[in-house]
Amino acid sequence: MMRTGRQRRHRKRLKPTLSLDQLLRKQPKSLQKNPLYSLMENHFRLSQPLQSLRINRRCYRLMDKAVIDPENLVHFYRTYGLPQDPFFPLFFNIKRDYLKKREEAALRKEEYILKKMQQLPMEKRKILRFLAEWEEEVNSNKNRPLWERNIYPRSKKRVHELLQYRESEWIELFDNHLDLMLQRYSVISESRLMTVKACLTLDLPPKVKPFRLPFQKDIQKAFLKRCPICHPDTGGDGKLFTLLQERRTLLRDRIRE
Structure with a gap:
């Protein structure tokens, strides 16, 4: 007997998730120059819960762009079901420092180009x-x-x-x-x-x-x-x-x- 529409089971489509290891592997190599990087990496390598953790794409983007301020970390943990591990504030600290330096370098380059353009x-x-x-x-x-x-x-x-x-x-x-x-x-x-x-x-x-x-x-x-x-x-x-x-x-x- 064929099932009716109501009788059919609809599988809930699972949203794709990513690991913290994937996040770290996607980061620029220059991040490793930060003196806190080895400490952050150790927290990750020694923590089985962190290595098995899966995060959704929105959480991934927030971490990758380092937009979570220290005072909002507790809310961030709660929203995405994350453990309150030192890894997260260390990662945000390192990534914010990298983004700030990159922005400063871009501004210096732009100022240099504008100055040289005046010589045309x-x-x-x-x-x-x-x-x-x-x-x-x-x-x-x-x-x-x-x-x-x-x-x-x-x-x-x-x-x-x-x-x-x-x-x-x-x-x-x-x-x-x-x-x-x-x-x-x-x-x-x-x-x-x-x-x-x-x-x-x-x-x-x-x-x-x-x-x-x-x-x-x-x-x-x-x-x-x-x-x-x-x-x-x-x-x-x-x-x-x-x-x-x-x-x-x-x-x-x-x-x-």
């Missing part, structure tokens, strides 16, 4: 600012994911590379970034993109709000300023000079339209 030529810094503002303008969320990923240096090595960039490398960087913007943002037309490329090649970023191109007199002034850098007669790059001429012409034509 003023013209390039203006272009970097324009690219950030323009992406924020065309992005529906008003953020700049492409700029963060492709333009802004996230490491000391990268900012040092930018400080050594030649003119052709800057143009390639900006052109590639603008091509990515064209692919991602449908509000940007190919005509607008080529106009912006021309502006940046001449170190003349447009105004973002409202979008406005440079004046004719500024275009010629920028071209003459860059000629000695690019002209073959002065040891410059012939291909770069040709590109400069082409983009000056394109920009002039767009302004006349």
